[in-house]
Amino acid sequence: xxxxxAQKPPKGKWTTPPFDPRFPNQNQTRNCYQNFLxxxxxxxxxxxxxxxxxxxxxxxRVYHSLCPISWVQxxxxxxxxxxxxxxx
Amino acid sequence: xAYPYQLGFQDATSPIMEELLHFHDHTLMIVxxxxxxxxYLISLxxxxxxxxxxxxxxxxxxxxxxxxxxxxxxxxxxxxxRILYMMDEVxxxxxxxxxxxxxxxxxxxxxxxEELNFDSYMTPTTDLKPGELRLLExxxxxxxxxxxxxxxxxxxxxxxxxxxxxxxGLKTDAIPGRLNQAxxxxxxxxxxxxxxxxICGSNHSFMPIVIEMVPLKTFENWCSSML
Numbered sequence: 001x002x003x004x005x006a007q008k009p010p011k012g013k014w015t016t017p018p019f020d021p022r023f024p025n026q027n028q029t030r031n032c033y034q035n036f037l038x039x040x041x042x043x044x045x046x047x048x049x050x051x052x053x054x055x056x057x058x059x060x061r062v063y064h065s066l067c068p069i070s071w072v073q074x075x076x077x078x079x080x081x082x083x084x085x086x087x088x
Numbered sequence: 089x090a091y092p093y094q095l096g097f098q099d100a101t102s103p104i105m106e107e108l109l110h111f112h113d114h115t116l117m118i119v120x121x122x123x124x125x126x127x128y129l130i131s132l133x134x135x136x137x138x139x140x141x142x143x144x145x146x147x148x149x150x151x152x153x154x155x156x157x158x159x160x161x162x163x164x165x166x167x168x169x170r171i172l173y174m175m176d177e178v179x180x181x182x183x184x185x186x187x188x189x190x191x192x193x194x195x196x197x198x199x200x201x202e203e204l205n206f207d208s209y210m211t212p213t214t215d216l217k218p219g220e221l222r223l224l225e226x227x228x229x230x231x232x233x234x235x236x237x238x239x240x241x242x243x244x245x246x247x248x249x250x251x252x253x254x255x256x257g258l259k260t261d262a263i264p265g266r267l268n269q270a271x272x273x274x275x276x277x278x279x280x281x282x283x284x285x286x287i288c289g290s291n292h293s294f295m296p297i298v299i300e301m302v303p304l305k306t307f308e309n310w311c312s313s314m315l
Contacts, residue, residue, distance in 0.1 A: 016184045016200050016239065024178070026260075028241060029267045065184045065200050066267070068243055 017062040028066060033086070035063040036075060040088040089224060089255075089281040098255040101274050101301075105257035107171050115164055122160075179271060181239035185232065189242075189249030189262035189284070192291035196230050202315050210294045224281045224296045231310045234277050234301040240270045247289065253282035253299055261286060274301040 023031040039059035046053045063072070078084035090098060100106040186197040190207075197205040211225040232238050242251045244262040251270075252259035260270040274280070282297040302310070 014200070016181055019178050019180055026269050027266060028269045029265070032241075032267055066186075066241060068186050068188055068241075068267070069197055069199065069203065069205060070188070070245060 014061050017065050032063055032067040032071070035059045036067060036072070037086050037088060039063055040079070044088060089221060089279070100257070101255040101276060101278070101280055102257060103273065103275060104171070104175055105255065106275075107174065108257050111167050111171055114167060118160060118164060179237045181271060182236040183233065184239045184241065185230070186241045186243070186267075187230070187251055187262070189244040189246075189251065189288070189295075191246050191289050192284075192295045194249075194251070194284075194295060194297060195245075196228075198311065202311075204311060204314055206314065208297070210296055221281065223294060224283070224298070226296055226298045229279070229298040229300040231300045231302060231307055232272070232274070233304045233307040234274045236273065236304070238272045240272055242268045242270060248286045249288050249295070250285035251282070251297060252285040253280050253297055255280045256299070258282070259285055272299075274299075277301045277303065 017031075017035075020031055022034075036059075039056055042056035042059055043053045046056060075084060075086075079088070097105075097109055097112065100109050183198075184200055186199070188195045188197070193207050193209045195205060195207045197203070199205075206228050208226045208228045208230065210223065211220065211227060213222055216222065216225065240251070240258075240260070242260045242262045243266060244264045246264060248264075249262040250259060251262055253272075256272055256274065258270050258272060260268045262268070278301055280299045280301065282299075284292055284295045284297075286292075288295075
């Protein structure tokens with residue numbers, strides 16, 4: 001039960017965002033924001049090419065895990081209103 | 089948790105806190121030894137009739153009391169740096185939990201799978217059950233699985249707060265607009281208490297943190313029951 005293999009998550013199942021070497025320090029604000037942007041950019045690009053947005057799900061899972069719910073709600077509201085400051 | 093007439097740190101719950109505890113013992117011992125030596129020398133100076141008014145140089149003793157402090161400082165610095173680097177090791181957390189500071193309560197979000205979030209208010213003193221701790225108990229505790237690295241992301245919805253749990257060696261500021269990461273690993277199950285550590289208004293002293301570390305199965309059952 002305590003072997004290394006048994007403690008690894010089952011292959012392919014989502015647990016939690018892995019360590020991202022682009023954001024190695026205490027301040028993870030950019031990690032959350034970058035993945036939020038990347039998700040929306042990915043969806044926009046895939047839709048433009050008529051492809052499935054399934055690969056974009058990774059970015060969704062990461063920002064959903066990392067970003068506070070209130071931030072996500074605020075940004076989604078801004079996107080709807082057309083006032084979101086990021087480039088998507 | 090803290091207990092009356094406590095002199096030292098609370099019992100360590102995480103491996104890092106154990107290291108910090110031992111380092112503190114080591115350094116404090118050095119400090120006591122130096123202070124005792126100095127006080128002894130001062131008392132000797134004040135209680136002797138011997139004098140020596142023609143001292144010109146003292147090369148040998150000057151060398152010793154330069155080299156010896158340097159060695160002592162190295163003996164303090166090396167363990168300190170070792171722990172510092174240990175705290176920054178890359179580890180892959182098994183779970184991510186967000187905590188947002190508000191005036192005057194904490195809210196917790198577990199969004200790896202479903203969206204589970206709840207507020208954690210202090211239990212008023214008038215509502216305490218017998219045996220509960222005054223100003224430390226909350227209505228909804230943060231339940232976490234033990235013996236697994238957990239990523240805590242700490243932020244605030246209004247003013248500065250600070251999320252602190254002494255027995256885990258954690259204190260991380262909650263800053264609005266910023267997401268601060270702290271990694272938490274508990275070696276044992278139990279209840280671990282902390283208090284808000286950044287002045288945030290009238291009820292700053294009344295927004296405690298209680299972590300309940302449980303085995304993984306219990307944690308999974310708790311998650312299902314909270315959803």
